[in-house]
Amino acid sequence: MSSMISVSALRKTYKSGLVALDGVDLEIEKQEIFALLGPNGAGKTTLISIICGIVGIGSGTVRVGGHDITQDYRAARAMIGLVPQEISLDIFATVWNTVRFSRGLFGRRPDPAYVERLLHDLSLWDKRDRRVIELSGGMKRRVMIAKALSHEPQILFLDEPTAGVDVNLRRDMWALVRSLRDKGVTIILTTHYIEEAEEMSDRVGVIAGGRVLLVEKTVALMRKLGKRRLTLMLRHPLAYLPSGLDPWELELDQQGQVLTYAFDANAEDNGIPALLRRMAELGIDFHDLDTSRSSLEDIFVGLVEHAA
């Protein structure tokens, strides 16, 4: 029972008949950063919205910190802070008031010192008396984050937090996410920036068509599914691949100057030393080489295509 969030057999069909979630099981551990990846319409936002209480639960159960979100919704929701995808703010309220309002909604006593610290952390302190309508898009998003954190939640949901966000804010946001995790907060994010999920998250869940296709430690996932690629820049163009290189199943680009070799990063023998020896024997000379890992994006696209 160490799961912070426990979702089982969750199904959701909207009134339009759209099946948004088709039997989701998911366990999220305390104090982890969990990235939910999926194409548009995969069910990411529906899943988050159900856990947070914004969308009605179809069937199945969801527990947050051990509290059932229907039976014990107060205890469950009190633990959660949510930053939705869309910026929705009372544009006439001041930054200070709107953040204080959020804290009050969660039944927390006013704590000006905490709110002040929060606004400092999000570079909003100077703008505290401004009305939301006067703020830039990036600042508004910071206000959304401040509101979500106003009641000191133990779980933070970030729905597409970096969509349309500049580099500064993105960097600040990730710094904040890491420091929150260090303080014991569990973070669940959805993102299209897969490099970020790869860089930020401890675990990744891939969701498509309302189903969770896999959940894996980010590192393990990379290792398990990650192919690596060796690219060789040839000194002299090749007209065709010599048959002596057949065992490696190489690819030659159209100009005949770049050779690519895809290999399993985890294999005992990746075949590279033998390849290089054979090339030397054949007199194929190269002036540069590069190796790269296939990104989570490749893995992700592969998985989703496979599932479709």
Added chain:
Amino acid sequence: MTPARLNRHAIWTIYRAEMARMRRTFWQSIATPVVTTVLYFVVFGGAIGSRIQHVGGVGYGAFIVPGLIMLTILTQSVSNASIGIYFPIFTKTIYEILAAPLSALEIVLAYVGAAATKSVVLALIILGTATFFAPLHILHPRWMVAFMLLTAITFSLFGFIIGIWAQNFEQLAIIPSLILTPLTFLGGAFYSIDMLPQPWRTLNLLNPVVYLVSGFRWSFFGTGEVGVRLSLAFTGVFMGICLAVVGWIFKTGYRLKP
């Protein structure tokens, strides 16, 4: 199960934010109804009333006061409450209310409470204004306050329902202007329904506002077109219907939760 403790902080937070919204739109919220009411007094009480003299033993100027106050309470309760809940739905900030550890009861208490407070404050301002235009003696002040509160709460509930039902600003405005104002005018705000010719008089007994105005007028002058018990019973029934609809809204998530 969650212990049945009210999230008082949250109710107070929403209530205060709603009251702050009224202060922000001060002229719209306070001044417009007051100006309109003064106009009614000048036109109906002053210009026309000088030719009518008495209705049921009460000077015409005083006679229309309860009707005017009722008119204000009805329209203000409905529009305050409907805008109060429609605004967050429209701006999508409702997500925050739905995601907060709040029960339906607490949400309703906060929004309906704020809307009812506003309309009662307005009603009192208008009552104060009225004393400049007509000699007033309130026979049953406690009942007057009770009627005022009951009507304000009931119609704020009604407005809350409309605010959730409305899908655009036109729909938001249509109920107050197309149904409420005509019913109030026909309901005897400016005359005794006994003055109506048949069959209008009998037909008007189907008009709920008749009972509200009549009961309210009784609390001022001790007389009304229909019995005070009937007035109270009617208001109670309408409140019960509104509460049932609000309960259904939260149970099914109608237009709040997909």
